[in-house]
Amino acid sequence: MNEIRHHLTDALLLSYAAGTLPEAFSLVVATHVSMCDECRARMESFEAVGGSVLDEAEAVAISEESLEATMAMIDALPVARQPANVSGPNAVFPSPLQSYVGGDLESVKWRSIGGGVRQAVLDTSGAAKVRLLAIPGGAAMPDHGHRGLELTMVLQGAFKDEDDRFSRGDVEVANEDLHHTPIAEEGMDCICLAATDAPLKFRGVIPRIAQRFIGI
Numbered sequence: 001m002n003e004i005r006h007h008l009t010d011a012l013l014l015s016y017a018a019g020t021l022p023e024a025f026s027l028v029v030a031t032h033v034s035m036c037d038e039c040r041a042r043m044e045s046f047e048a049v050g051g052s053v054l055d056e057a058e059a060v061a062i063s064e065e066s067l068e069a070t071m072a073m074i075d076a077l078p079v080a081r082q083p084a085n086v087s088g089p090n091a092v093f094p095s096p097l098q099s100y101v102g103g104d105l106e107s108v109k110w111r112s113i114g115g116g117v118r119q120a121v122l123d124t125s126g127a128a129k130v131r132l133l134a135i136p137g138g139a140a141m142p143d144h145g146h147r148g149l150e151l152t153m154v155l156q157g158a159f160k161d162e163d164d165r166f167s168r169g170d171v172e173v174a175n176e177d178l179h180h181t182p183i184a185e186e187g188m189d190c191i192c193l194a195a196t197d198a199p200l201k202f203r204g205v206i207p208r209i210a211q212r213f214i215g216i
Helices: 010-018 023-033 037-056 066-075 095-101 205-214
Strands: 111-114 117-121 129-135 144-146 150-156 158-160 165-167 171-174 190-196 200-202
Touching (some): 010 023, 010 037, 023 037, 023 095
Antiparallel strands (some): 111 117, 150 171, 158 165
């Protein structure tokens, strides 16, 4: 079994437990937590603390229309996509991600973005975006920095950058301080789940031009 070496920060787990993360980042957190015993235990401890705070909070009066309004909001939600319930050692996607894709790796509707790299943008609410990336073994992503937060979780294969090596289950947390050139290891495609809340900062002219069309 692959050992997870790169974990989520306490700040991300706290925000997820409090329900304040954008949906795109919440998907990455949920996918990682489903695979990582360490992060799941930390998150459960944060949820327990939050539950204790609620238990000790004073009751607040609500209007008589609150229940009806809440039920109307639930009815207005889109119908959840039903995954193919792929499980077992051969599944690439954990169940939280399968519910967005509608199945496992073979269900992804890829789009080529050049250099053999493919992406599939997943449907989430809010300004933050989340996508699946498939990078051929040995290929490098363009040299880039970040204007905001980026979470990149490896689902298959591995990649290296100037910071470290990341394999299945690992999450790289990148912010404005990180500038790197991720390179997929030789062998199978490196499949990643990546969430961003701002466009990347590419140094090269061609990646900057392509950015207008691929939206990353």
